[in-house]
Amino acid sequence: MTLFAAVLSGCLLFCFSTGAIAAVQITVTDQQGQPLEDAAVELLDPANKIFAQKKAEVKQQDLTFIPFVSAYQIGTAVDFPNMDKTRHHVYSFSPAKVFELKLYANKPEAPVVFDLAGIIALGCNIHDYMQAYIYIGESPFLQVTDGKGQVTFNDIPDGTYQLKLWHPWQNADWVTQNVQIKQGQLMSYQLAITAQEKPKKPKKGFGASYTP
Ligand SMILES: [Cu+2]
Structure with missing residues (x-):
């Protein structure tokens, strides 16, 4: 980058x-x-720092994490439903939350609870180009533009x-x-902020029917 x-x-x-x-x-x-x-x-x-429970999910659809950036308060349980026909293997190596959801279709067994503030970079073991971020904050007043x-x-x-x-x-x-x-x-x-545009969609040629 x-x-x-x-x-x-x-x-x-x-x-x-x-x-x-x-x-x-x-x-x-x-x-x-x-x-x-x-x-x-x-x-x-x-x-x-009142905790406001929110329904939270980061889905995988058309080989893309949706939303690309989400923001939730500490303690939020986030679901990772898979809307694709292919299976995904979602993981994070970020210090704020290390986890992996081994190859699954539909819905993983349990949501992931995020218990530390920080930035979680999501990836998929199968599809390298899939990426997304979760911002975990301390406040209930937390949104994404x-x-x-x-x-x-x-x-x-x-x-x-x-x-x-x-x-x-x-x-x-x-x-x-x-x-x-x-x-x-x-x-x-x-x-x-000074920022650089980066693609957040699968590269051209990778459609929903793409199978690794
Ligand atoms: Cu995947």
Whole structure:
């Protein structure tokens, strides 16, 4: 992977009152200002780490992990359903969670519980080009940017939060910055990281019917 220095330029773009709803919208762009999909965004209040149980899965479909980047709180049990006809062998060697789900079709016997914060790089022993990432954070306020490079946190209590931002192609640990969340306001931040586009789909020629 070509490495770029990760640069965070956090700036408050606009801030306006919308009444009773507390919401924070964060937009992540790349160095060129283009919306950056697949960035994990966490808002952490160290004094308030309530666990919010979420249904979580990373499926394998058309020889691709979906989603490419997901973000869950510590303690989340993640399912790895296989929607393909071929079998997969999902693994991680990442320190935050080492595991493997030996060759399986349909659904593995049990979900994987992630109990440490960190980045988990997923791979498949059969299909080298399959890759995906799971960001495990401490906060329940944890999302991944959509195609517009955006996440929206609704109903977030007011206070000071540590904003953590991570993207697979940044050359650094995740970036952090303190942000002030105020009740009754819609606040938008735009953050820029230097990133490099990498393919996240199977290489051309590898279709769903591809058999190793
Ligand atoms: Cu596979």
